[in-house]
Amino acid sequence: MSFLSSFNYWAVIILMMIGFYIIIANNNLLKKIIGINIFQTSIFIMFISMGKVVDGTAPILNEINTLYSSPLPHVLILTAIVVGISTTALGLAIIIRIHSAFGTIDDDVLKKEME
């Protein structure tokens, strides 16, 4: 029962761990960026699902519905998504320059190049 009642958190944790695993385990810088994205998405889902109130509707003021879901997390996540996209864009831009400077985007090779 408790598992089902908080299944959204389980989804978040599983997604987060997948993202985290990709960041740590993958040598390809591009895939690391993908990992970061999955990681961040899990957090977005956490926020959004948090705002849901059982039986609540969209927060539009009318006379029939008195129970609303909280709109604030959704708004916050809009900002967070923008931040996430900027991070991705910057990461990709750096990867392009790494590729043109080193000729590779493999983490192990790059680590050797750094010395």
Added chain:
Amino acid sequence: MISSNLPALQVVLPLLAAPLCIILHNRKLTWILTITTCITCFVISCSLLNRVLIENTITYSMGGWLAPWGIEYYIDKLTAYMLLIISAVATLVSIGAKESIENEIASDRIYLFYTTFLLNLTGLLGVIITGDAFNLFVFIEIASLSSYAIISLGKDKRSLYSAFKYLIFGTIGASFILISVGLLYAVTGTLNISDLSQQLAHTENSATITTAFVFFIIGIGIKAAIFPLHLWLPDAYTHSPSIVSTFLAGTTTKVFIYVLIRFIYSLYGYEYSFYLESFNYLLMIVACGAIVYGSILAIKQDSIKRLLAYSSISQIGYMILGLALITELGLAACLTNMFNHAFIKTGLFLAVAVIIYYYQSDSIKQLSGMAKTSPLIFILFLISGLSIIGVPLTSGFISKWYLIKASIDAGYWFFVLVIVFSSVLAIIYIGRIIESAYFKSEENRILIYDENRKTPYLLFFSLLIFTFINIYFGIETTLNVDIAMQISSDLINK
């Protein structure tokens, strides 16, 4: 009108100036714009500090939306103190930036340097001044994203990889902070920091609150490069353009330690933070680890920048140690150290920037005999170096004195040993540079002093001011220590 909107202007000015730099595009104009903005920010922070010393706190509601619904800027003494440090460092660094930047960044990217520099400043000031937890996250990301970009601007291609590494670490850290904010919101339904702290005081402790706390500490630990979460820092400082390392070393980590203090002392309250989970012991262990680890690794480095980066890790340890003591004096020692270290480390990095300007290298071995060819740089570096060691009459001594005194008063003799031991290690790593520069050994020397270079007057000017500050605050301590004492007594006896 203007005076009531100062808190907003503090952040908005650099934010507006940043895109203006792109429009101006011209090297000289952007530089002048940057300096003007920084100086204005500095003046604003001075007047804010002045007001706060009288009024205690200032709150400012963004767009007229009152807290806890709208975003609130909250300024107390601690905030104003930090604003002053950051804007002062930014001003001085930006004055010297021009000459060093033209040497180390491709000329068609110089305007981008100023843009990112201003954005970074916006982020840092915003982090300090905001009273809203989510807004805090946004500013952290502004500061971080711009610092990834600014690090990658250098001609050295290794700066790209360092920037990427920092990006991965930094994003994870920021995401952890976001999780923490989300969980706190789930428990209390508010994002305003003052409101949060009141709500938390009335809420029964739950696993969610503890989880939020842990996520937050880890996230901020990565951002502030607290050992053992410091892995991004040495590379980022070593390979980025010298002025960038100068600015980052003086500001970024300190701002995140400020956030740590805010969360521990204002938001959660130190009773919760420390006594519940014996968290202070963990911090103490971490701090001692940082102090010793940073100093030992600093000794092994050949690149001066990298050496200074490790020395920063150990200095961060000092700050953490101070705040983990949970005494008024300990917290004051932490704040004083933040103030002093911001100027000492910036001064040292700036001296390295001048060295790189003349010699195109920061390798200790290759710089042997440097004292002969450029005595002024050598002396200025020496003074800041003595300050990092903690020689009396320099500001470094004051912070160490208070930290040792705080440890003795709190009864932790072990920390005295740690601090003293790391001071000795500091003598060794600074001594290595000094010895190599002071004695000429021709066989090691590969680089030649470039006499034909134009003297970088502005760079020297800001270096001189930093050195002056290092000595001044070792002699006259009313500004840093006295305010730090007031802040810490406010925070502890709240």
Added chain:
Amino acid sequence: MNNQLLIISSLFIPIFGIIFILFFKKHSNLREVSTLITSVALIYCIYSLLPQVLDGLRPELELLRITNNLILHFHVEPLGMLFACIASFLWLINSIYSIGYMRANNEKNQTRFYVFFALAIASTIGIAFSANLFTLFIFYEFLTLSTYPLVTHKGSEKVKRAGRVYLGVLLTTSICLFLPAIIWTYSLTGSIEFTNNGIFNRSHQPLIIVSLLLIFAYGIGKAALMPIHYWLPSAMVAPTPVSALLHAVAVVKAGVFSIVKIVIYIFSPTLLSEVTSVNFLLYLSGITIIFASIIALRSDNLKRRLAYSTISQLSYVILATALLASISIMGAILHILAHAFGKITLFFAAGSIYTATKKTEVSQLNGIGRAMPWTMLAFAVGSLSMIGIPPTAGFLSKWFILQGAIDIQSWFAISVIVISTLLNAAYFLPIIYVAFFRDPDTKDGYLYNEAPILIVLTVLSTALVSIILFFFPQIPIELISLLIGEGL
């Protein structure tokens, strides 16, 4: 001039002199003249303070208030006055000697030498006049830093290593032990001012007092208490005037001076004499005296022998202080004075021999007295003072120390003094003997003459002062009696 101005000028005259020295760096004669004028001016300032201190005045000066407790504070009391007199007077002599020595040996970077020498003297005056532990510590560290370029003057690889030992030992001990001891003192008593009758009292646990004293004794590495003495022999690589500075004028003297000052003004001998376990200092210094003398006996290098002799003589001062009787403390302070003049004579003589003959080993000195009679005569006087034979100042100080030891019936101290006197004689007298009475090695016959006149004159003058002090010790003794009257 009023007293505060005199204190300020004593501190800043050497700094002022540096400006002139740097200004005339291209004209070596003018540069040397500015050093001499500076030192004469310093002597004038210090000696104008002397009559007032004898009259019972205690001039004070608060230069800087960093925080409420960290104050740069100066205070002229008899002990510091005596030390300042010794240091400033010997600076003049040493400068004259340096001019002869540095020129005769064609040393490089002479401007740098004079600059740091003046800095070292300024720090020494700061130590002498310090009114609290913080001020003492600051100038103590400055002295270490400013003498480093002097010790490493020659700049070779070997010298660099020696410099590392010098700086390493002195800075490490001061930061690891001296500074924490100061902060601990502050934490316990809330004060770090030098006060008559001490700032500790009976409410403090004996164990804490003893451990603090131990930390101070080792934290002040300049006092060269074994086993942290080895920086002193390794600093022998420096030019002779620098060795004289280290051994006679400033560095080691600053060490024992600080210990005496801390014992008198921080702990107070009365309090210490109630704590029985404080005897450890007596034993440590006694052991140092004997061991250092034995090592001196076995070393052939003349300067090394002198260095170990210094280590043993320094421990005399500590031993005499640790006896805690007022008469032995008098002896301790007198010994600082006597040793200063004796040891500087010996070092000057060693430098004179080196300048004239480039000889450094004792075994090469056969018959040298015939070639350099004046130098060796001075050497003989210096040796007598070290051993403690009249008519030299060394006899007086040893007499007082021995009297103190007999008064409190410390058989350990008495036997140490007796044994070490025999050892001193055993390593000094043979040098004099071979120098005058043995035939020179055939291969270099009588080729040598005396060293340059400046050098010989200074050697003789310090030797003469050693003798004069034996006959006219009134002023130092009067100063010390004042001190004992107030402090004990």
